[in-house]
């Protein structure tokens with residue numbers, strides 16, 4: 443058992459916190475960081491003795507209808523011409539970005555997210571993929587990690603074989619819940635049969651890895667109802683599973699105002715749903731990766747974690763940590779060398795930037811020495827649940843006990859509570875602390891000192 447669900451500890455450490463897909467988090471990005479900074483940083487990466495490979499992310503924001511729980515950057519419209527003009531801008535951006543990176547830098551990872559990437563029709567998908575191939579060095583032997591998010595409601599009988607032909611070898615299905623009452627309450631109705639058919643198509647097309655996203659904490663969910671959703675899901679045998687915690691923040695996310703707070707499960711019921719989910723997935727043979735992610739033991743993610751080769755970036759847990767991540771499209775985030783930055787967030791702002799010959803970078807941050815040290819600690823704890831202090835000292839040139847004197851003192855109560863074990867040579871997150879790893883990481887976050895329960899972060903559990 444690599445994880446212990448301790449209700450008492452979880453209630454005691456009930457808090458909000460970042461998901462640490464970056465450090466510093468996006469909240470710390472500033473508009474003092476400009477597009478010129480990004481361009482310089484990107485160009486400089488070509489001067490490294492061995493320039494890193496690339497990971498490309500495309501944000502395709504369009505959706506046919508709105509899911510009431512949604513907190514994503516999206517454009518809900520049935521007007522398809524908007525997607526056509528967005529595609530034009532995206533192609534322009536691909537050209538601008540490709541000028542910044544040497545053309546022999548291989549694209550090891552590609553991800554299309556949204557919104558709904560399959561809102562683009564097959565002609566548009568073909569066009570975008572062909573343009574990417576023209577401008578960047580994509581791998582042609584299926585060895586890349588090329589993934590796409592699919593809303594099962596938008597997929598036709600030939601969608602999966604078509605995407606496979608396009609070069610995608612990983613697929614992520616947004617299912618959320620199979621229960622018709624829950625689906626109706628969140629305005630996302632899709633049948634179990636629809637999803638089963640897509641799974642069969644994906645297996646037939648030799649898709650290398652299938653991920654499923656579920657959400658707990660939605661209206662009308664209960665332990666019994668969500669158990670049925672999990673039974674259906676486990677029967678489909680996805681390679682990876684994410685079980686996200688729904689955070690009801692209607693003040694921040696307009697679609698959530700359509701959800702009746704009285705229909706939501708109580709905090710105790712939510713915790714019980716999550717506990718049942720963990721028990722069931724562990725029994726079914728899934729390995730807990732971290733945060734809300736599970737994988738089959740023979741999945742690359744689980745293998746990488748057991749070998750200490752797991753990384754975390756804006757795409758979540760990944761095997762490919764040593765890539766420069768180039769985000770494209772509105773709201774997309776990039777991580778290039780020691781710089782993070784984000785695009786403008788609306789369709790109009792993005793169109794205006796591209797028409798002016800810009801990429802559309804709105805804000806970002808260049809990491810200083812302290813940021814880099816803290817990022818290394820946080821990412822290692824998030825991925826490995828342990829940190830070898832001696833190895834860390836020799837890599838980073840710091841004396842850990844001195845540099846993190848205050849943090850080690852703040853970890854003491856967590857140590858006494860059994861969340862973490864600390865010796866002179868190692869910090870280890872105990873099985874009962876793994877679900878609370880975000881709380882542990884916050885101790886090392888210089889921007890979160892003395893602040894708890896910040897409303898723009900989700901609950902750590």
Ligand code: SF4
Pocket residue numbers: 504505507508509512513514515516556557558593
């Ligand atoms: S959850 Fe996905 S499909 Fe639904 S509105 Fe949000 S981005 Fe669109």
